[in-house]
Every structure is written in structure tokens, then in C-alpha cells.
Amino acid sequence: xxxxxxxxxxxxxxxxxxxxxASEAGVVKWMRENLFSSIPNSILTLVSxxxxxQLVTGAFPWMANGIWNTNSxxxxxxxxxxxxxxxxxxxxxxxxxxxxxxxYPSEFYWRPGLAFLLLFVAAAPVMFFDLPRKLLLFTxxxxxxxxxxxxxxxIYTPLFALLGIIIGYLVYARFVKDSFAMxxxxxxxxxxxxxxxxxxxxxxxxxxxxxxxAVQSRDMGGFMLNMTLGVVCVSLSLPLGIVLALGRQSDMPxxxxxxxxxxxxxRGVPLITLLFVANVVLAYFLPPGTTFDLILRVIIMITMFSxxxxxxxxxxxxxxxxxxxxxxxxxxxxxxxxxxxxxxxPQALKISIPGIVNVAVGLFKDTTLVSVISxxxxxxxxxxxxxxxxxxxxxxxxxxMAASVLFFVVCYGISQYSQWLERRLATDHR
Amino acid sequence: xxxxxFYGALTVAGFAASMASAATLDDxxxxxxxxxxxxxxxxxxxxxxxxxxxxxxxVGVCRAVAAAVLGDPNAVEFVPTTGKTRxxxxxxxxxxMLARNTTWTFSxxxxxxxxxxxxxxxDGQGFIAPRDLGVSSAKELDGATVCIQTGTTTELxxxxxxxxxxxxxEPVPIETNAEGQQxxxxxxxDVYTTDASGLAATRAAxxxxxDHIILPEIIxxxxxxxxxxxxxxxxxxxxxxxxxxxxxxxxxxxTSANIEELAAAPTGNPEINRLLGTEGELGxxxxxxxxxxxxxxxxxxxxxxxxxxNIGENTPIGLARGLNAxxxxxxxxxxxxxx
Numbered sequence: 001x002x003x004x005x006x007x008x009x010x011x012x013x014x015x016x017x018x019x020x021x022a023s024e025a026g027v028v029k030w031m032r033e034n035l036f037s038s039i040p041n042s043i044l045t046l047v048s049x050x051x052x053x054q055l056v057t058g059a060f061p062w063m064a065n066g067i068w069n070t071n072s073x074x075x076x077x078x079x080x081x082x083x084x085x086x087x088x089x090x091x092x093x094x095x096x097x098x099x100x101x102x103x104y105p106s107e108f109y110w111r112p113g114l115a116f117l118l119l120f121v122a123a124a125p126v127m128f129f130d131l132p133r134k135l136l137l138f139t140x141x142x143x144x145x146x147x148x149x150x151x152x153x154x155i156y157t158p159l160f161a162l163l164g165i166i167i168g169y170l171v172y173a174r175f176v177k178d179s180f181a182m183x184x185x186x187x188x189x190x191x192x193x194x195x196x197x198x199x200x201x202x203x204x205x206x207x208x209x210x211x212x213x214a215v216q217s218r219d220m221g222g223f224m225l226n227m228t229l230g231v232v233c234v235s236l237s238l239p240l241g242i243v244l245a246l247g248r249q250s251d252m253p254x255x256x257x258x259x260x261x262x263x264x265x266x267r268g269v270p271l272i273t274l275l276f277v278a279n280v281v282l283a284y285f286l287p288p289g290t291t292f293d294l295i296l297r298v299i300i301m302i303t304m305f306s307x308x309x310x311x312x313x314x315x316x317x318x319x320x321x322x323x324x325x326x327x328x329x330x331x332x333x334x335x336x337x338x339x340x341x342x343x344x345x346p347q348a349l350k351i352s353i354p355g356i357v358n359v360a361v362g363l364f365k366d367t368t369l370v371s372v373i374s375x376x377x378x379x380x381x382x383x384x385x386x387x388x389x390x391x392x393x394x395x396x397x398x399x400x401m402a403a404s405v406l407f408f409v410v411c412y413g414i415s416q417y418s419q420w421l422e423r424r425l426a427t428d429h430r
Numbered sequence: 431x432x433x434x435x436f437y438g439a440l441t442v443a444g445f446a447a448s449m450a451s452a453a454t455l456d457d458x459x460x461x462x463x464x465x466x467x468x469x470x471x472x473x474x475x476x477x478x479x480x481x482x483x484x485x486x487x488x489v490g491v492c493r494a495v496a497a498a499v500l501g502d503p504n505a506v507e508f509v510p511t512t513g514k515t516r517x518x519x520x521x522x523x524x525x526x527m528l529a530r531n532t533t534w535t536f537s538x539x540x541x542x543x544x545x546x547x548x549x550x551x552x553d554g555q556g557f558i559a560p561r562d563l564g565v566s567s568a569k570e571l572d573g574a575t576v577c578i579q580t581g582t583t584t585e586l587x588x589x590x591x592x593x594x595x596x597x598x599x600e601p602v603p604i605e606t607n608a609e610g611q612q613x614x615x616x617x618x619x620d621v622y623t624t625d626a627s628g629l630a631a632t633r634a635a636x637x638x639x640x641d642h643i644i645l646p647e648i649i650x651x652x653x654x655x656x657x658x659x660x661x662x663x664x665x666x667x668x669x670x671x672x673x674x675x676x677x678x679x680x681x682x683x684x685t686s687a688n689i690e691e692l693a694a695a696p697t698g699n700p701e702i703n704r705l706l707g708t709e710g711e712l713g714x715x716x717x718x719x720x721x722x723x724x725x726x727x728x729x730x731x732x733x734x735x736x737x738x739x740n741i742g743e744n745t746p747i748g749l750a751r752g753l754n755a756x757x758x759x760x761x762x763x764x765x766x767x768x769x
Contacts, residue, residue: 074746077637093480102482218509280518374470374510384510385478387608388471390746394635396608 062086072391090395091402094386098402101221101376102385108215112224115149118142119231127417153214154206160198167194217295221376223406230364233302240303241310246340248315266308272369274301279373298370306363310356317352318344350425357418361411378403454526454665455717458499463507466492467525470510473631474741475531484508487740488529491550491656491673494726495527498672498718503729517542520659527669529656543660547670550655552753552762554648555587556626558633561641563620568647572597577610577619584624587650607632625652627741627749634746668716674765675723678705679732681756686731693724705768712768
């Protein structure tokens, strides 16, 4: 044995780590794995790159070269002088018509604007449960406030409408202990009596010069009309849809069949047909001289339409619940209303969120259909007055791009909210 | 029992409807505004401007009627209608008259129970072609591809025309006028065909209008005019003679510039006097004031002035008078005498 034990044949310390080979690190690795992992993928990558390049080189000069401050298409083309470029000046010149329609008085634009801002305040406590519950009081007042802001006129109209609902609720609360039906119908009848009497009182005491000047329904237009129709119809059709879905599952044959026939009939008819009925056919049946507001007619039709769809979505949620949930509710001794409110609906609605949002987004976009019954919503404004003016005849891309941006912002917002809501409500074990 | 009540209500509503429509003139006077149906926007004919004020050739007729009946050309409630809602709006009484470049046809007049009171624009189907194509007449279009709106009378007219001239064509179906413009500009078709006034407006929107020519052939008759409901002849007379007054005013040389002077005192021309109410009782026969026609003409000028201001050769649309000239100038405008 030699004594040179100091020479170790096994390393005592680890080697310093080498950097990974160039093909397995950083951008190269990422590209290899994600873009060029196989021959078909490489081909797809190259084709996509080419398409993106074409799109960018095509659209970018057009966007960047855009003209923002002319008064007509002819002027715009004069400035461009043959170069590629967009005429965004149609948007800067007609933005008010795109947003509010062409006959809403411009000195009152702040009114729908304010109503729009307050919408967020009113919607917040409904959408985010962590906010103080007292804010719901404002939500309850908001519909009347928004109506007063947008339509103007005497404040007594929305006040008496609110009063009617309060009276109806009080009557309901008084009688509901004896029987639900008695409370419900008593409340409805009391509300109608209150509205009927209120109508006369408003007629008598309405000032000739109201604080907010009245604006006619036919003067509404632009994106404001889309928003109004969308918000009102979604918020009305959700409760109506729940009632229909529950009614369809009911054991009581008359209620069940009314709901089934309603849902199947409305779902079997295109929305545009219902809109034509609202606009055209109803005029034949109503006695001449009765003014039944066109927007109200359209709201009723769109609400009925989307309620039928939402009812089916919620029915899907109800059907997805195990039978044990119903039986558990029964075994706790809950009555029908309690079982639904405390056990069944919270679960069923949670399951139905994606479907409901789907209907809501679709409904919001469907509000552009009112342009075919000569209402000037955003698309109606573009296709009608703006494209038919001698100044702007021939501008298509810029206008429809502006419309899609507006719609995208709203629809994407709804979609993001629903995803947050699903995460917030996720109670299952994953 | 319930059924009877329902039918009863329907009948009452029906009676009420027919009664109300029997005296449109009184309704309009009582209401203080004229409900006039127009398009939702057609360049040159009816379109609201940046301030939301309606203007255009058809709008001019509405304003003239309002001025004749109510004395105020601004007492008009414009009710925009689409091609689909226009007839029901008129039939249901939502509007008092329709001035929405509507073609006078047999079935609309007879079957749909409307009354066309006259013609304010003689239109017809034409062709537009790029100058580079080198054609000067539609008869040279043998083998051409033609952009054509589907489901319209223009499609049938086109087939008839090419068959009658024994030449062939290749149709490129399109849905709307906007699509037609894009397809034509993109070169998807050699020529584009629609009503001549529409072609002029389309061409006006092009980047280089001088590179395109409208061929001289007009292959169909499209007489456009205002219409009212069947069965209310008094009201029909008011609208008819207001339109006639505009046409007669041009023929007689009465313009918005000289009308005050001519209406101040009887002139040497008895027909002008009768028209402007300084002689005779034509206004009273219609149930209107004596100065009804003066108001109507003062509202937007006579027919020629309306034409020149909205769709004439000095506007971007640049339509020539053509068939719409006075009969004395070789056109078709010929109003019955005011006597």
C-alpha cells in the first residue's frame, strides 16, 4: 500500500453546473418546443407568421395614417391624396350620433352619461357580494332614477311608479303569512290600483316646465339604445327565466303547461319576427291614438325572447342537481319556497352561470336587430343617417370598426365578470 | 263568452281604425304636426344632418305638405321606415303620408290599398361601368359579369333586357347596395346595375368618380312618388295638389325668391293668381287657407329648386333633370291646370 492517500480518486467536491446546451435553453428552447416541434407545426408557424405580417403591413399604415379632423369624406381624401389611410374623422365628427342617436338634444347628453356612470354604482352591490348590503337600496332606486334621467319629464311619474311597487310590497308582506297566492295577487292588485290613481294625480300636479325636459322615445338612439335595451332586458329576463324554469318543473299541470307552451313558442320564433310584431302588427290591434311606446314594446319582446332561453339554461342547472338535494331539503322540513331559495337555486344558478352569460352576451348583440324596424341603434345609425349623408357616404370600415370596439368592450367585460364569479363561487373540491 | 268579448273588442278597434283614417286632414290639423314616413337614410332623398335635421328631396315634399296644411314647414314628425315597415306604417295610421322613393306599381296601388298621388321622381334601372372597360352602351355588354341585388325587380328587369337584346351576361348576386359598391370596386364584376339615382349616389362616394361612367340606357320604369291611404280622398287631394303646386310653380316661374312679391297682389297671370290664392278659392275647396300653395312653395322652393339643392348637378350626386324636366323642356313633368 502506498501512502499517497492524499490523492483522491473520487471527487470530493461537485463540479460547477454548466449552462444547458444552446438548443435547450431560453428563446431557442421555447421556440423549438412551441413553434417548431414537428414538421407540420413548423409549417403552420411559418404560414401564421406570413399572415400576421400581411395583416400588420396592410392595416398599420391605414391606421397610423388615419385622418381625424376633417368634415367630410371628400376633404379627407383630398388630404390623403391617394395615400392609404383611414378617415377616422367620421367618428370625431359624428361621435355624438353614434352614442346618442341623431335627435337626442345635445345639451342633455350629460343625462344618459350620468345614468351610465350610476349604473356601475347600482350594479356593484348585485355583482360583488362583499360590498355593504346597504348599497342595494340605491340599486332599488336606480331604475326609476335612470328612467327619469334619460327620458326626463316630471319626476312624479317615476316617483309614483316606485310608490306603487312599495305599496304592492307592503300588501304582499301583510298577506303572505296567510297564503303566498293571496299575498302575491293582493300585492299585484294593490300596485295596479296605486299606479292607476297615481296616473291621475301625476296628470293633475305635473308642472308645465319639469326640471328635466322630457325627451321622446323616438329620439333615443345610438349605443345608448343598445345599452338601455341590453341592461333592461337582461335584468328583467333573469328573474322571469327563473320563474319559467321553476314553472316548467312544477307539479301543477296548468302552470306547467303555460310555461312549456310559452317557452317552446318563443324559442321556436325568430327574434326578428317578434320585433316585427312589436313594431307593425301591434299597431293594427291597438286602437288608433293610443301611444304604446315603441321602446317599451321592443323591451317586452326581447325580454320574453331571452327569458325563454334563460329558462332552459336554468332548467339544465336544475336537472344537473342530484335528487338527493331535493330530498335533503324536504327532510329538513323546508317548504317549497324555502327549499328553492336556500338549497336548490343557489346551486342550480351557479351551474348555469356560463349558459346565462352566453345568453346575456348574445342578447346584448341581438339588440342591433332593432335597426331593421327603423330604430336608430348603433348599427341603425351607421347604416341609415351617417352612410346616407352626402358627407360620409362610402365610409364603411372605420364606422363598423368603431361599433365593434364598443360592443367588444362590453361583451368582454361581461365575460370576464362571469369568470370571476365562477371562481368566487367555486365551493367544490378540486 | 270570453271569445265573444274578444271579437267584440277587435271589431270595435277595427271600426275605430277605419273611422280615424277617414279624416286625416282634421287629425293633422288637430295634432298640429304631420307624421311623414321617410327612409332611414338615402343620400339626397332623405337624411338627417349632423344636427339631426332632416333634409333631402323626399323630405322637401313632406315639408311642403306640412306648410300647406299647417303653415309651418317644420311641423313635421319624420317617421323613419324601412323597406319592410313602410306599408304597414301607412296602413295602420302611424303616418299620414309616405314619401319614401316608393315605386308606383299596379299591385301596390290596387292590392295593397294605397293611393299614389303623383310622381316626384322618374327613376329607372341603369348601369355603371369603369371607363377602362371601353363600353359606351349597355348593348355592348355581351358576356359581361353584372353585380345585381338578389330578390329585387332589378334582377328581373336585367334578365328581360338582355334576352330582348339577345346578348348574354353572367350575374354576380349581392345582398345590399353597400356590398355592391365594394364588389364592383374590387373588380368582382364588370358592371353594377341598380336604379339610376342610386348609381349616381354610389358613384359620388367613389374615390375617383371620373373613372366610372353611367351608361345611357335606362332599362326599366321606376316612377317614385308620395302615397297615402286608400279611401280618404280629401287628404289624398291635399297631398296631390301640394305636389302639383310645386311642379306648377316651376312651370310658371314662381320661386322661393320672388314668391312674396308675386303673392302680395294679383299679377297679370291669372293662373299664378289662382295658385297663390290672390284670386279664386282653390284653398277653400281643399279645406285649407287661401295661401296654402304659397306656404308650400316658400317652404323649400318649387320643384326645380328642390331638385337642384338636393340631387341636382351641383350636388355630389349630380343627377341631370332628364325625364324629370318640365314638359316644356322635354321632360315628363306635366301638372293639371290650377283652375
